[in-house]
Amino acid sequence: MSAQLSVxxxxxxxxxxxxxxxxxxxxxxxxxxxxxxxxxxxxxGAGKSTLFNAILGKFLPDRGRILLDGADIxxxxxxxxxxxxxxxxxxxxxxxxxxxxxxxxxxxxxxxxASRSFFAVNRRDxxxxxxxxxxxxxxxxxxxxxxxxxxxxxxxxxxxxxxATIAKPxxxxxxxxxxxxxxxxxxxxxxxxxxxxxxxxxTALMITHDLDMALDFGSRTIMMDRGRLVLDLSGRExxxxxxxxxxxxxxxxxxxxxxxxxxxxx
Numbered sequence: 001m002s003a004q005l006s007v008x009x010x011x012x013x014x015x016x017x018x019x020x021x022x023x024x025x026x027x028x029x030x031x032x033x034x035x036x037x038x039x040x041x042x043x044x045g046a047g048k049s050t051l052f053n054a055i056l057g058k059f060l061p062d063r064g065r066i067l068l069d070g071a072d073i074x075x076x077x078x079x080x081x082x083x084x085x086x087x088x089x090x091x092x093x094x095x096x097x098x099x100x101x102x103x104x105x106x107x108x109x110x111x112x113x114a115s116r117s118f119f120a121v122n123r124r125d126x127x128x129x130x131x132x133x134x135x136x137x138x139x140x141x142x143x144x145x146x147x148x149x150x151x152x153x154x155x156x157x158x159x160x161x162x163x164a165t166i167a168k169p170x171x172x173x174x175x176x177x178x179x180x181x182x183x184x185x186x187x188x189x190x191x192x193x194x195x196x197x198x199x200x201x202x203t204a205l206m207i208t209h210d211l212d213m214a215l216d217f218g219s220r221t222i223m224m225d226r227g228r229l230v231l232d233l234s235g236r237e238x239x240x241x242x243x244x245x246x247x248x249x250x251x252x253x254x255x256x257x258x259x260x261x262x263x264x265x266x
Contacts, residue, residue, distance in 0.1 A: 003031040003032065003033060003034070003067075004034040004035070004036070004068070004069055004170060004171065005031065005032040005055070005066075005067070005068055005171055005203060005205075006030075006031050006032075006065075006066070006067040006068075007028060007029055007030045007051070007054075007055070007064070007065075007066050008029050008064055008067075009028070009029055009063060009064040009065070010025045010028045010029070010054060010063070010064035010065075010066065011025055011063040011064055012024045012025040012050060012054060012059070012061050012062055012227075013062055016062070023226070023227050024047050024050040024227050025047050025051060025054065025061070025227045026047075026227035026228050027063075027064075027228070028047065028051065028064070028224075028227060028228060028229055029064075030051075032171075032203050032205065033203070034203055035201045035202070036203055036204075036218070036219065036220060037197055037202075037203075037204045037206070037217065037218030037219060037220070038204070038205050038206070038218055038220045038221070038222060039205075039206050039207075039208055039213070039214040039215075039217050039218050039220070039221045039222075040205060040206065040207045040214075040221075040222055040223075040224065041208065041209070041211065041214045041221065041222070041223045041224070041231075041246075042224035042225060046223075046225050046226065046227070047224050047227040047228075048175075048207045048224055049175060049207070050227070051224070052087070052173050052175055052205070052207070055068075055171070055173065056078055056081070056082075056085060056087060056173070057073070057077060057078030057080075058078060060074075060075060061074065068085070068170055069084070084169055084170040084171065085169055085171045086163075086164030086165050086167075086169035086171070086172045086173070087164060087172075087174075087175065088157070088160055088161055088172075088173070088174050088175065088177040089175050089176075089177060090176040090177060090180050091180060092153040092156040092157045092160065092181075093156070095160055095163070095164075096148045096156065096159070096163065097148060098147065098148050098149030099147060099148075099149060100147065101144065101145050101147055101148070102129075102140060102143060102144050102145075102146055102147075102148060102151075102159055103126065103129055103144040103145065105148050106129045106132075106133075106159070106162060106163060106166060107125065107129070108163075109162075109164070109166050109167060110125065110167060126144070129144060130144060132166065133159075133162070136158050136159075136192055137188075138155055138158055138188075140155060140158070140159060152185075153180060153181055153185065154181050154182075154185035154186075154188060154189055157177060157178070157181065157189050158188075158189055160177075161189070161192060161193060161196060162196075165200060165202065169202070170203065171202075171204070171205070172197065172202045172204040172205070173204075173205050174193065174206040174207065176207050176208060176209065177189070177193070177206075178190055178193075179209070190213070190217070193206075194217065204218070206218070211246055211247070212243060215241055215242075215243070215246070219234060219238075220232070220233065220234040220238065221234075221238055221241075221246075223246075225250070225254045226254075230250065230254050231246075231250060231253055233246075
């Protein structure tokens with residue numbers, strides 16, 4: 001399987017040279033194959049969100065390289081790489097325009113593939129958006145003129161997922177995108193996530209604090225600790241893994257126990 005994403009020896013220190021220096025990424029390397037869905041675990045401060053921000057171009061690394069579909073994006077401006085990377089965050093309010101309609105938000109995200117301003121949505125585009133919304137099973141296809149700010153958290157997160165994937169990105173980043181939802185809504189959005197990733201053959205990385213979810217989604221699970229990759233599970237080893245076995249394996253590899261209670265709430 002060819003690598004869609006290659007992160008090589010990435011290192012990032014914040015407040016370097018001061019008493020508050022923190023090593024957020026420590027010689028971190030990872031390759032994600034084309035169409036691979038990887039779940040990412042780690043206690044708070046393990047470097048998960050820092051990894052995502054490095055891939056998104058929110059800061060420059062101190063050392064290392066990031067390649068996406070063979071192109072070196074390490075020093076590429078964040079707005080340029082945004083055309084190839086979709087991202088969904090924990091907060092349903094983030095990444096959308098609440099005063100604009102669902103249709104306008106989708107058109108804004110779709111503009112990378114469109115030939116006109118997103119304010120001029122033609123019938124074909126509108127029909128395409130309606131079909132995509134219908135696939136969510138939430139009835140949003142009949143509410144395309146509704147402002148995003150009036151949707152529930154789950155509806156907005158589902159619509160945001162469409163926005164993040166409508167232009168067929170080379171990489172999809174999911175940063176605990178169901179953590180702020182109630183359990184029933186979370187399950188629904190996760191089902192939609194699984195469906196969209198599979199149908200579009202997307203390369204995806206998903207951060208989660210739920211051990212069961214990490215082992216259930218995708219085909220590979222990695223665990224980070226103190227900015228390093230300490231576990232990389234796939235195949236039969238992953239299929240036979242349980243949350244308790246995973247916690248024990250993490251201890252044997254890292255030398256300490258999981259400190260985040262949510263990682264052990266199984």
